[in-house]
Amino acid sequence: MVDLTGKNTRFRDYFSGLFRSDVTDIAANLKRIRARIRECEARNGRAPGSVSLLPVSKGQPPEKIEQAYRLGIRDLGESYLKEAQDKMALAQNRNWRCDWHFIGPLQSNKTRGIAAIFHWVQSVERAKIALRLDDQRPADLPPLNVCVQVNLSGEPGKSGVSLDEAEDLCREIESLPRLRLRGLMAIPARIADERVQREAFRTLAGEFHRLRKSFPGMDTLSMGMSADFEAAIAEGATMIRLGEVLFGKRPQ
Numbered sequence: 626m627v628d629l630t631g632k633n634t635r636f637r638d639y640f641s642g643l644f645r646s647d648v649t650d651i652a653a654n655l656k657r658i659r660a661r662i663r664e665c666e667a668r669n670g671r672a673p674g675s676v677s678l679l680p681v682s683k684g685q686p687p688e689k690i691e692q693a694y695r696l697g698i699r700d701l702g703e704s705y706l707k708e709a710q711d712k713m714a715l716a717q718n719r720n721w722r723c724d725w726h727f728i729g730p731l732q733s734n735k736t737r738g739i740a741a742i743f744h745w746v747q748s749v750e751r752a753k754i755a756l757r758l759d760d761q762r763p764a765d766l767p768p769l770n771v772c773v774q775v776n777l778s779g780e781p782g783k784s785g786v787s788l789d790e791a792e793d794l795c796r797e798i799e800s801l802p803r804l805r806l807r808g809l810m811a812i813p814a815r816i817a818d819e820r821v822q823r824e825a826f827r828t829l830a831g832e833f834h835r836l837r838k839s840f841p842g843m844d845t846l847s848m849g850m851s852a853d854f855e856a857a858i859a860e861g862a863t864m865i866r867l868g869e870v871l872f873g874k875r876p877q
């Protein structure tokens with residue numbers, strides 16, 4: 626008989642490798658990520674715990690959300706309304722309490738559904754969308770937490786307002802009673818050179834600190850993903866959004 630728990634490490638490793646080969650070890654990933662966040666906070670003079678983690682479950686199967694929930698994850702990021710509705714139905718069935726963040730492209734015909742079930746919308750980039758979310762937020766729910774998405778590269782086709790337009794949109798959101806302006810979000814182009822990558826994050830952080838003087842309720846600088854979150858933390862991110870580094874590769 627093979628002792629899977631015993632001293633025969635060669636067999637034990639072989640078997641556990643077999644079982645684990647196609648299963649992401651979310652617990653181990655989470656532990657590693659938290660250590661990297663702590664280390665990065667310390668290295669950059671950031672207060673311990675000043676960076677929060679938003680696990681991004683878009684494209685991932687419900688089993689992985691279940692594992693994450695068991696590990697204490699209580700915030701999740703999703704990019705597609707239909708997929709999020711299915712996952713939230715499951716979560717409700719199991720009596721899970723999570724805060725769901727919408728981080729995907731926003732179309733007018735999706736705002737009603739989004740306003741009804743999400744706690745945060747991080748990808749607001751037009752006054753028209755903000756007005757609809759405000760109008761459609763159900764009266765029995767607290768105001769919807771909102772971030773303005775900024776397009777740092779200035780590339781046309783990419784989501785987000787330009788840096789110049791961010792203040793006007795913030796002012797619009799601030800005037801809407803059913804929305805709560807929380808901060809800025811960006812997805813800067815991925816750049817291999819870390820120095821250049823950090824410049825984009827620094828630019829957004831500068832704008833964030835400038836805007837906070839006019840909008841003191843802003844407390845969230847959401848920037849940094851699997852490939853660049855350490856650069857984002859170094860430049861002042863308060864929330865990093867991690868998908869694949871935590872949950873494994875998204876199925877196509």
Ligand SMILES: *Cc1c(COP(=O)(O)O)cnc(C)c1O
Nearest residue numbers: 681728850851866867868869870
């Ligand atoms: C998919 C996505 C993420 C997570 O990306 P990873 O590279 O998997 O970490 C973060 N933010 C937004 C807006 C996304 O769409």
